[in-house]
Amino acid sequence: MAGASALAIVAVCFADQARAEIDPDTAERLRSIEERLAEQERKLAEQERLIAEQRLALQGLQQAREILLGELDAVRAGQTQAPTNPDGQYQMAQAQPQASGEAPLPAGPVGEAPPPPQIKEEDVAALPERAGVLTPRGRAVIDPSIEYVRSSANRLVFRGIEIVPGINLGLIEATEADRDTIVHNLGFRYGITNRLEVEGRGGWVWREDVITTVQQRDNTLTRVRRLNGEGFGDLEFGARYQLTSGDRGRPIFVANARVKAPTGEGPFDLAYNEAGVALELATGSGFWGIEGGVTMLYPTDPGVIFGGLTYIYNRPDDVNKVIGGARVGRVDPGDAIGVNLGYGMSLNPRFSVSFGYSHSYIFPSVTHIGPVTPRDGEPAGIDARSNEIHVGSMLMGWSFRLTPKVTLSNNFEFGVTKDAPDMRWVIRVPYRF
Numbered sequence: 001m002a003g004a005s006a007l008a009i010v011a012v013c014f015a016d017q018a019r020a021e022i023d024p025d026t027a028e029r030l031r032s033i034e035e036r037l038a039e040q041e042r043k044l045a046e047q048e049r050l051i052a053e054q055r056l057a058l059q060g061l062q063q064a065r066e067i068l069l070g071e072l073d074a075v076r077a078g079q080t081q082a083p084t085n086p087d088g089q090y091q092m093a094q095a096q097p098q099a100s101g102e103a104p105l106p107a108g109p110v111g112e113a114p115p116p117p118q119i120k121e122e123d124v125a126a127l128p129e130r131a132g133v134l135t136p137r138g139r140a141v142i143d144p145s146i147e148y149v150r151s152s153a154n155r156l157v158f159r160g161i162e163i164v165p166g167i168n169l170g171l172i173e174a175t176e177a178d179r180d181t182i183v184h185n186l187g188f189r190y191g192i193t194n195r196l197e198v199e200g201r202g203g204w205v206w207r208e209d210v211i212t213t214v215q216q217r218d219n220t221l222t223r224v225r226r227l228n229g230e231g232f233g234d235l236e237f238g239a240r241y242q243l244t245s246g247d248r249g250r251p252i253f254v255a256n257a258r259v260k261a262p263t264g265e266g267p268f269d270l271a272y273n274e275a276g277v278a279l280e281l282a283t284g285s286g287f288w289g290i291e292g293g294v295t296m297l298y299p300t301d302p303g304v305i306f307g308g309l310t311y312i313y314n315r316p317d318d319v320n321k322v323i324g325g326a327r328v329g330r331v332d333p334g335d336a337i338g339v340n341l342g343y344g345m346s347l348n349p350r351f352s353v354s355f356g357y358s359h360s361y362i363f364p365s366v367t368h369i370g371p372v373t374p375r376d377g378e379p380a381g382i383d384a385r386s387n388e389i390h391v392g393s394m395l396m397g398w399s400f401r402l403t404p405k406v407t408l409s410n411n412f413e414f415g416v417t418k419d420a421p422d423m424r425w426v427i428r429v430p431y432r433f
Contacts, residue, residue, distance in 0.1 A: 307341040317331060
């Protein structure tokens, strides 16, 4: 060490002596070069520090990317929605600095395409019944609801002849019917897998019809008839299976199946008077029904397009009951086919709205009517065929998430065809656990 120090002192002395022998201009240039070299060394040190910070940032981004890819693979493997936090927003992994003083890292991948859009629960919470996402595996939903339906019909009948325009000879009869129905339902859904869920639903039905008839002949005669019905309604059991995963920007298709059991009091289970007029109202359909269909969900920012196609088969049955002096035999209530289309979107992570249209075509029903006591040589009866029915309704709904487990939903339907109810209002409060 002493020898090295001596050599350094000798070198400095020789350098000072050599600098002293150089002219002043050359010495000034040398000092300028030394200052520039020192500045470049400082900048190189700063660049090395920045490169080290960027290397740490890249490592954190690589870890975040691997986490996101794992979550995306899980969604494609069968989940119906991306992982969300309690407020319903998508969670993105963020790389954290390894030590204090390091620069914070970006909150998302840099230089990569965003992941494909996924259906979020807040986007579909306000959709019509049986059009939302499936219940995750091992999770259950209790779905109490209250439904109110209002229908009205007016009919004017003239029985007679018209002598001249404006002068009628006969009977004029005007009938107005107002029908109100309230249904208290309780539904239950359970996710067997991420792609398969089962459900059941039943409720208590209350109905009231007020029929006002006005007849005009020599004087005006007004009659008001009020009918009521109350009791347990039909039970429903169903299942839904997700057919496609919806990756690569493709729509999600869900198959639906439902069976309706005639547990309520049907129209042919009621008491009738001698004229064949029911003395009360039915709380059920009176026939077994099987429904199958497909629902489509297509995510497109900022919401989801939905659509569906269903077919309902109502099984015919033999009634064999005397009503109004005639025997009602085999009754085929007619099948139905329905379509719906609409759009739902979330205005924020807790509130969503939806709009759409639904239309159902109900095939004519066929009822065999014959004599009470058939005799040899007499006709066995006739098949009475009803008219076809078109039921079209505008759909509107909104949903608000009260807590991470409880949601308040409202769905409205407004009839746009003569056979459709005037309005239908459903309040639901599903609870997830």
